Amino acid sequence: xxxxxxxxxxxxxxxxxxxxxxxxxxxxxxxxxxxxxxxxxxxxxxxxxxxxxxxxxxxxxxxxxxxxxxxxxxxxxxxxxxxxxxxxxxxxxxxxxxxxxxxxxxxxxxxxxxxxxxxxxxxxxxxxxxxxxxxxxxxxxxxxxxxxxxxxxxxxxxxxxxxxxxxxxxxxxxxxxxxxxxxxxxxxxxxxxxxxxxxxxxxxxxxxxxxxxxxxxxxxxxxxxxxxxxxxxxxxxxxxxxxxxxxxxxxxxxxxxxxxxxxxxxxxxxxxxxxxxxxxxxxx
Amino acid sequence: xxxxxxxxxxxxxxxxxxxxxxxxxxxxxxxxxxxxxxxxxxxxxxxxxxxxxxxxxxxxxxxxxxxxxxxxxxxxxxxxxxxxxxxxxxxxxxxxxxxxxxxxxxxxxxxxxxxxxxxxxxxxxxxxxxxxxxxxxxxxxxxxxxxxxxxxxxxxxxxxxxxxxxxxxxxxxxxxxxxxxxxxxxxxxxxxxxxxxxxxxxxxxxxxxxxxxxxxxxxxxxxxxxxxxxxxxxxxxxxxxxxxxxxx
Numbered sequence: 319x320x321x322x323x324x325x326x327x328x329x330x331x332x333x334x335x336x337x338x339x340x341x342x343x344x345x346x347x348x349x350x351x352x353x354x355x356x357x358x359x360x361x362x363x364x365x366x367x368x369x370x371x372x373x374x375x376x377x378x379x380x381x382x383x384x385x386x387x388x389x390x391x392x393x394x395x396x397x398x399x400x401x402x403x404x405x406x407x408x409x410x411x412x413x414x415x416x417x418x419x420x421x422x423x424x425x426x427x428x429x430x431x432x433x434x435x436x437x438x439x440x441x442x443x444x445x446x447x448x449x450x451x452x453x454x455x456x457x458x459x460x461x462x463x464x465x466x467x468x469x470x471x472x473x474x475x476x477x478x479x480x481x482x483x484x485x486x487x488x489x490x491x492x493x494x495x496x497x498x499x500x501x502x503x504x505x506x507x508x509x510x511x512x513x514x515x516x517x518x519x520x521x522x523x524x525x526x527x528x529x530x531x532x533x534x535x536x537x538x539x540x541x542x543x544x545x546x547x548x549x550x551x552x553x554x555x556x557x558x559x560x561x562x563x564x565x566x567x568x569x570x571x572x573x574x575x576x577x578x579x580x581x582x583x584x585x586x587x588x589x590x591x592x593x594x595x596x597x598x599x600x601x602x
Numbered sequence: 603x604x605x606x607x608x609x610x611x612x613x614x615x616x617x618x619x620x621x622x623x624x625x626x627x628x629x630x631x632x633x634x635x636x637x638x639x640x641x642x643x644x645x646x647x648x649x650x651x652x653x654x655x656x657x658x659x660x661x662x663x664x665x666x667x668x669x670x671x672x673x674x675x676x677x678x679x680x681x682x683x684x685x686x687x688x689x690x691x692x693x694x695x696x697x698x699x700x701x702x703x704x705x706x707x708x709x710x711x712x713x714x715x716x717x718x719x720x721x722x723x724x725x726x727x728x729x730x731x732x733x734x735x736x737x738x739x740x741x742x743x744x745x746x747x748x749x750x751x752x753x754x755x756x757x758x759x760x761x762x763x764x765x766x767x768x769x770x771x772x773x774x775x776x777x778x779x780x781x782x783x784x785x786x787x788x789x790x791x792x793x794x795x796x797x798x799x800x801x802x803x804x805x806x807x808x809x810x811x812x813x814x815x816x817x818x819x820x821x822x823x824x825x826x827x828x829x830x831x832x833x834x835x836x837x838x839x840x841x842x843x844x845x846x847x848x849x850x
Contacts, residue, residue, distance in 0.1 A: 450620040551803040
């Protein structure tokens with residue numbers, strides 16, 4: 319199966335396999351990116367590097383693990399609701415969706431949870447333990463997971479991971495133990511250029527077409543600066559040490575952030591770039 | 603519960619119970635003569651009560667704008683109902699928010715305006731200033747300052763848990779005001795990133811806001827308005843941030 323695209327413009331959603339049973343379900347704007355992101359990147363002193371001579375785009379992704387029990391990591395946003403459902407149905411066919419796993423409750427991550435629950439009423443919401451007021455955030459009745467707890471899906475085992483860098487208070491990341499798939503929600507993501515046909519590409523494919531390590535580092539920096547404005551109040555050495563500890567603990571073979579292209583290997587090369595991007599974000 | 607804070611500004615909303623006490627989920631209403639402004643619109647869990655209170659306050663007037671401090675459900679959960687009742691209402695959000703995907707597709711995008719921190723807007727003769735939210739739980743979080751009353755609306759920032767006896771009471775109606783532990787418990791759960799934050803870097807940025815703006819009242823969404831002794835409460839918030847860093 320190659321990339322399948324449902325819909326267009328603000329509503330389009332693509333689905334692409336990362337492994338034989340883990341699927342990337344993602345929305346990005348393509349040729350509409352400049353219109354939407356002009357003001358967003360306008361805050362930067364070098365705005366033209368993102369919305370001028372280089373026009374970048376930014377995906378919003380969910381991931382579907384198809385197994386004896388199937389699980390969706392995040393759900394996408396209501397604007398792409400119909401096409402997200404089509405993508406899920408395309409992957410699952412007659413199979414059921416058993417778990418709707420929510421990293422955090424922002425609309426682009428959890429906004430389609432209700433419609434997925436209506437389509438697959440047996441699906442169980444899963445989210446992070448340790449909070450309160452789940453009903454206030456639309457997750458009443460969710461099964462709660464503490465970091466380190468694992469859901470056994472069959473061939474796949476999904477572990478809840480204590481996130482390093484978050485915006486929302488109730489957040490979790492996920493690690494799939496069989497494949498080394500690490501989901502880091504809002505952290506460690508690059509940007510891509512629709513004009514270079516980089517939408518829905520894996521990062522190694524982008525690099526083969528000219529995307530560079532320097533660009534990756536710079537993209538991680540800019541995204542971290544936007545996503546985590548509190549970084550400027552942190553100690554860069556402490557942050558980078560935590561990144562090292564994290565990747566020493568989790569043998570990551572696939573890095574899948576919500577808002578970037580998927581890294582399919584060679585983490586030893588990417589981790590230093592991500593750390594440098596974080597260091598630069600802290601200094602911005 | 604409708605309460606007048608000062609002048610023509612009111613707070614309404616509900617309180618939910620948790621292990622730390624009660625958490626307010628508020629909406630602020632600036633009556634502003636014939637040009638009412640809503641600050642957030644509350645949780646979908648409290649839709650009927652909140653809409654009833656908004657309507658009671660507005661007494662037939664149509665709100666012209668709603669400012670969303672950010673787009674989480676406890677803040678924007680009733681936007682659909684607000685848009686249904688007042689379909690011409692204009693929404694204001696931070697320029698770091700992406701309305702097409704961060705706000706449910708309820709209103710035409712042309713009715714949503716993005717404003718940058720530092721900008722001002724005049725609504726029916728009233729000037730509101732947009733303020734960089736020092737404490738954000740979404741990148742698109744923003745604070746807003748009402749120049750007429752000196753109220754700084756701080757979204758999740760300056761939230762606090764309160765006892766049953768404190769519900770609906772402003773800080774000046776609570777002996778000693780809001781305590782550091784109340785800020786600390788709330789901010790530790792709402793802003794997990796504070797474990798990374800060094801007070802010596804954070805404090806000057808927070809102080810700068812209060813040095814630049816003549817803040818007389820702090821109005822968080824998750825705590826009743828703080829009407830008394832702003833410097834003391836800012837100091838307690840800074841102490842809470844320091845304690846979160848030190849304890850975690």
